[in-house]
Amino acid sequence: EFLGRTDTQTKIRGYRIELGEIETTLQNHPAIANAVVIADQSRPGDPRLIAYLITRAEAISREDLNTHLLASLPHYMLPATYVFLDKLPLTAHGKVDRQALPSPDEQQRRSAPYEAPQTKVEREVAQAFGESLGIERVGRNDDFFELGGNSLLIARVGAILAGLYGVDLPLPLLFTQPTVEGVAGTIELFWKGGYQGLQDSRDPATMLSEIQLDPDIKPDGLPMADIMDPSGVFLTGATGYLGIFILEQILEQTSADVHCLVRASSPENAIDRLKRTAETFKVDWDEKFRTRVKPVVGDLSEPRFGLSEKAFTDLAGKIDSIYHNAALVNFVWPYSVLKGPNVYGTVEVLRLACTTKVKIVHFVSTIDVLVGSHMPRPFLEDPLPQLPPHVPFSYPQTKWISEKIVELAKERGVPTTIFRPSIMMGHTETGACHQTDYILVGLRGFLELGILPEYDEVLNCTTVDYASKTFVHITMQEKSIGEIFHLWNVDAIPTMATYDWVRSYGYEFEVVPFSEAVERARRVSPGHPIYPLLPVLFLYESGEAGLPMRWDDHLKLDPRLECAHTLSAQEGTDITAPDIDEKWMHDSLSFLIERGQLKPPSAIKLLAGSAEGQRR
CATH class of the missing domain: 1.10.1200.10 (ACP-like)
Incomplete structure (x- = not known):
């Protein structure tokens, strides 16, 4: 039987969701005449959102609906399924009869014609x-x-x-x-x-065919923008964790207006999304933000970001430098799903750089282009080789290809910089963390199992305020043009050194072999917080995530070699990487608990006691 909840609030995978808010947002779309959203509870332990829609004359795709919702709602409020109806079932009193809503029909979800499986x-x-x-x-x-x-x-x-x-x-x-x-x-x-x-x-040579840049994307004959003293900056990814702090630092370190690309239904909605991100990560939305942030409503994966040719050209005339930080970061989805925003998006950024006047492009890549492709240490701040030793999995593959495309633009005369950050966790003043970072998802899930895994790898993470301040500072130096920079902590620590700090915060757990931790995670129900991390755990188990960065191996090299360009650019400044210590860990844990993303030690103990009682 297919039954939805009739109340307006529900909780899915730990997130409290207001169903009416999703309905209202859907009804604000010009193609939607009416919308009803329910939480389907037909599969125990795995509730999902289903939206029933009455449309107007024009057709609308699932992608369009998701884009519209993400303009004003977080990702966890996206329906898993959209069902299109001619009319909604009503009760005798004229209200929507939610219990009479039909089960989603597979044909309503399918974009390709049905063809039966053959084998x-x-x-x-x-x-x-x-x-x-x-x-x-x-x-x-x-x-x-x-x-x-x-x-x-x-x-x-x-x-x-x-x-x-x-x-x-x-x-x-x-x-x-x-x-x-x-x-x-x-x-x-x-x-x-x-x-x-x-x-x-998986021949690495197959990646070569993906490294393409349109021949018309070139700076030939265009005047050079004022790239060292920009009056206008274009920023992608400002609604993300690193992005909102990059925005803060651009406003702090320059006098430029910042044009932020945001998926939204209107400029007002775009500003609302940016404000919510700032509030989430405790960034003060002060006068600088109110007067100098200019929303650009668009989509990174669309040609010209979905803008008209005139709007794109007008935008290009206002911009002197580009900070391309946006990406769809997912360690589970295949390359084909990530290619649009991550690879095509980079191409469109370079197109903007070569429109009206030549702009500098500061591209944010990732350490995973090195780790995931099995590059040997030390990881130097050098261009990537023509082919990787090993084809990286999907997300770092998109970043590898994007780096090579940025290199093509550089060869054509576009000024560029490339930054490869490692893990960013915490803020020296607020403890602000990215709640969906896989390390924190793992911490949350394993603590509820009463365990943490043995993990003999290097933790070279740094705080987001250090990374963003360093990043923007380097981009304002002329000597940085054409260079590559690594953003991580040269004073790394063993990952398991943090376990004592988790204990001193009040958590109790057993340290078990990694394989045992994965096996215990396999046995949880889909509603458990560790369940979404299972694909990432399997990725690490297989070795597909990259060559291990063992602590013993780390001690044999000089980590300063891996960040030589970055350290040189910091000379003569007060910018130094903060200590990764007990206070850093406690501040991060406090932030997660405050935001409802981590149960406090007392709640974990109650959970463990309840589980023990059930076993008896």
Whole structure:
């Protein structure tokens, strides 16, 4: 039976959600005449949001609806499924009869024509898709993500297929082609050649075809903008964790107006999104923000960000420098899903840099282009080789390709800088953390299991205020043009050194081997906070996440070599990396508890006591 909750509030994966707020936002879309949103509880432990829509004459896609919602709502308030109806069922009193709403029909979710699975493996993969998504009939050409798949559901499909075939593969590899036919083909290739056979099929040379920059993106004949004293700056990713602090530092260190690209339904909604991000991470939205932040409503993955040619050209005339920080960061989704915003978005940023006048592009990459491609240490601040030693998994693959595209632009005469940050966690004054960072998700989930895993790797993270201040400072130095900089802590510590600080905060736990921690995580229900991290844990188990950065190996090299350009740029300033110590950890934990993203020690103890009582 398919029944939704009739109250207006629900809780999904730890987030409290106001259903009426989603309905109102949907109804503000010009194509939507009416909307009803429910929390489907038909699968125990795995509630999901379903939106029932009455549309006007014009058609609207799932992607358009998600973009509209993300303009004013957080990601966890996106419906898993949209159902389009001719009319809503009503009670005798004229109110929506929520219990009479139909179960989502798979054909309403499908963009490709239905074609039946052809082989036994395809049929079983289709069944796994359907079981996870709550769809009765799935075709061989159906894309898992177009049908409503997300990081939680892809983990469930992976578990089903691992049980069926013993195919315990990293999900970005298993879902390289996220259709039924594509996943079945990967399984069959695994049967023929094993894991090594799959690895051998991933020729690094295939990445070369992705490194392309339109021939018309070039600075030839254009005047140079005032890149060292900009009056206008273009910033992407300002609604993210690092992005809001980059925005703060640009306002602090320059006098420029900052034009922020934001997915929104209007400039007012864009400003609201930026304000909410600032509030979330305790950034003071003061006079500088109110007068100098200029919203640009657009989408990174669209040509010209979805702007008209005139609007794009007008924007280009106002900009002297570009800070490209935005990316879709996901360690589970395949390259095909991440390519649009991460690779095409970089191309469109470079197009803006070569329109009207030549602008400098400051590109934010990631340490994972080195770790994920199995580059040997020390990690030097050098351009990437033509081909990686190992094809990185999906997210760092998009960043590798984007770096190479930025290099192409540099060769054509576009001034650039590239920054490779490592993990950023905490703020020296507020403790502000990115709540969905995989390390913190793991901490939250494992603590509820009463364990933390043995993990003999380097923790070279730094605080977000240090990273953003250093980043913007370097971009304002002329000698930085054309260089690459690493943003991480040269005074790294062993990851397990932080466990004593977690204990001194009041948490009780047992340290267990990593393999045992993963095995315990496998046994949790989908509603457990560790469940969404399972694909990342499998990624690390397989070695696909990259070569281990062992503490013993770290002690054999001079980490200052890995940040030589950054350290040189800091000379003569008061910018120094803060200590990663007990206070840093306690401030971070306090922030997470305050934001409701981590249970306090007392609640964890009650949880452990309840579990012990149930076992007895």
